[in-house]
Amino acid sequence: MSLASDLLDQASTLASLDPLKPKQASLRRAISAAYYSIFHLLIDEAARRISTNTALQPYIARSFEHKNLKDAANKIIAQSSPQPPWPGQLLSAPIEPELVRVCNAFVDLQSLRHQADYNIAKTFKRADVVFEVSRAKAAHQDWAQTRASDNATVFLLLSAKLLPDK
Amino acid sequence: MTFKLDEGSKRRIEETNGLKDHVSAIHAEVQANEDGQDVIHVLINLLSSFSISDPNVEAGVILNNIASVVRQRASELPVSTVISFSREGEE
Numbered sequence: 001m002s003l004a005s006d007l008l009d010q011a012s013t014l015a016s017l018d019p020l021k022p023k024q025a026s027l028r029r030a031i032s033a034a035y036y037s038i039f040h041l042l043i044d045e046a047a048r049r050i051s052t053n054t055a056l057q058p059y060i061a062r063s064f065e066h067k068n069l070k071d072a073a074n075k076i077i078a079q080s081s082p083q084p085p086w087p088g089q090l091l092s093a094p095i096e097p098e099l100v101r102v103c104n105a106f107v108d109l110q111s112l113r114h115q116a117d118y119n120i121a122k123t124f125k126r127a128d129v130v131f132e133v134s135r136a137k138a139a140h141q142d143w144a145q146t147r148a149s150d151n152a153t154v155f156l157l158l159s160a161k162l163l164p165d166k
Numbered sequence: 167m168t169f170k171l172d173e174g175s176k177r178r179i180e181e182t183n184g185l186k187d188h189v190s191a192i193h194a195e196v197q198a199n200e201d202g203q204d205v206i207h208v209l210i211n212l213l214s215s216f217s218i219s220d221p222n223v224e225a226g227v228i229l230n231n232i233a234s235v236v237r238q239r240a241s242e243l244p245v246s247t248v249i250s251f252s253r254e255g256e257e
Contacts, residue, residue: 018244019219067201074246080238099231104237104249111248114200130221131212131229131251138226 004044009142011133015126025126028116034136035113038106041143042069046156064159066151070110072158073103076151086166087158091151098142099151105139108132188216189232190254196245208236209251216253 014030046059
């Protein structure tokens with residue numbers, strides 16, 4: 001099992017603990033684990049694409065930044081707008097709906113992860129956390145279907161800052 | 167600030183595979199994100215019939231589809247969007 005898969009399982013377990021009276025700590029950690037499961041899914045894939053040297057891959061993965069992945073995801077999402085932004089000309093239309101769903105889940109879970117880890121004024125409800133962990137599970141499945149596409153490659157290159165900001 | 171789901175948005179959501187009758191309302195407000203930038207936080211209320219006891223892929227695909235449609239509509243706005251879900255009547 002990969003770290004990404006283990007984190008996803010952990011998120012499901014935490015979201016299901018104490019169903020009648022879940023602890024906020026469990027729900028918050030479930031959101032965080034769900035986000036990081038997608039984060040590691042994507043950076044592990046990118047690292048393997050960049051180098052086949054397994055000794056190098058962890059260091060390549062470490063170089064990825066959360067904000068860069070979010071910016072790349074937003075650029076993929078924005079391709080459906082009337083005037084698609086860069087790097088629209090590098091992408092094949094239409095963008096696979098699986099990739100768009102992965103990007104949507106990533107952007108939203110990154111923000112929710114910040115709230116779960118830092119905003120103690122917010123109370124998380126179990127049902128809402130189950131929704132978000134479900135989105136992460138779906139993102140894993142969608143990524144498996146779209147990871148080999150040319151558009152997924154462009155997304156990973158954008159995330160790695162290996163394409164210019166135009 | 168709260169927006170009621172207009173007919174155009176509702177139709178686009180309903181026309182997306184499998185989404186019909188899941189959404190009851192959409193609420194939105196502008197907040198600063200962790201970087202201090204303005205972000206539209208969209209809370210999508212799901213009908214109480216959209217009930218799942220444990221995380222599952224099928225529900226996740228539906229929710230990510232809804233998020234895609236709503237974010238597509240918000241793409242004309244000059245600030246980024248964060249979408250989350252809640253079930254109506256949930257305590």
